Amino acid sequence: MEFKRLLIENSDSIVQKWMEEIESLKDSNYTATISDELYESTNREFVNVIFTSIRNEGSTKAVEDFSEKIINLGWPLSYITDGLQIFRRVSTEYLITQSEVVDSNFFTELSSSVNEWVEPLIRELVNEYSGSWEHIVSLQRVALQELSAPLIPVMEGITIMPLIGTIDTERAKLIMENLLEGAIKHNSEVVLIDITGVPVVDTMVAHHIIQAAEAVRLIGSTCILVGIRPEIAQTIVNLGIDLSNFPTKSSLKKGFSTALAITGRHVTDLNVKENNIEKMMDSLRGE
């Protein structure tokens, strides 16, 4: 109680000392992009939060708001931990200079009360901060999963699955599920798997693609693997992977023409015909 009264009564000089110390940290630790005014006003808010929390013995709302602000500003977690460590040091030093008798008993009492002020704050601020990061990471994981196995029905009977990025076991499972579900839902005769954006095709990736293609074959559709870049073709040959059981094409364009041929269609250029008619008319006029 004694220390707390002393601390609050002398808050001005402690705040001043704290501000000086944290100001000196700015250049060494944090990015220079933070403007001086913002840094100072945030520091002031921080020290106010610390004192409010000490005065009220825990002020959840203020602490919560402050940690949210730090996260929104995108400042590192070390700003919070550094600030609280400085506060611990500054207040301990200050209270020692203010005291007449400094013995071991005094030290025990002092350190226990300083810990009592600072520790709940550290816990709460760090929990809030890391909790918010975990939330962001989990949201990104969901977003990534939504992007991981898209299926595009381009026209009646033809569906394309463009794959971009690394394929791990979880994603391979999703690819298989979406591919089969989509092929049945869209009544696809031909399914094109485009691997242009897959950086490495190792035996695991190849194995999953072969399984997916085999499953597509079982439900009565044809699976064409497209987008095999020359270097990927060479590594597949080196690895000794047998892809002879289903058709492959170098580009999506070629695969799509093959898919059109399988579904009994072909692309006709309308402009060429018009030109031909005009030529015929011209030649008729010329006669």
Next chain:
Amino acid sequence: MEPQSCVNIHKEWDIVGARQLGREMAKNLGFGTVDQARIATAVSELARNIYLYAEQGQVCFEIIDSIERRGLCMMAIDSGPGIADIGQVMQDGFTTSGGLGAGLPGVKRLMDEFDIRSEVGEGTKIIATKWIR
């Protein structure tokens, strides 16, 4: 010799980390795109073997830069169950995990030099090198 850089393999995403480091080093050394893809694939196979069979281990890279030739050497080290019959795992199509069984013989074909040492219960060490042509 340049200092080694290592990637610890603990989870599936570490395979991606190892692969990216291998590809980056190969690129900086001046390997062509085909050899970059070969190296990245070999790293992927070795790192996946560690993840699948030994659960954890390390993939290390070393740049070999001597007067005669330059290349990239990779080491996959684990202290997993080890391989009882190396001749068997070097055969195409042999697998214990239901995969394609092309991993190790594939890596041997992808790289220029390949050396495997394994003790049952001790672990496995694979060293593979690719030279710049």
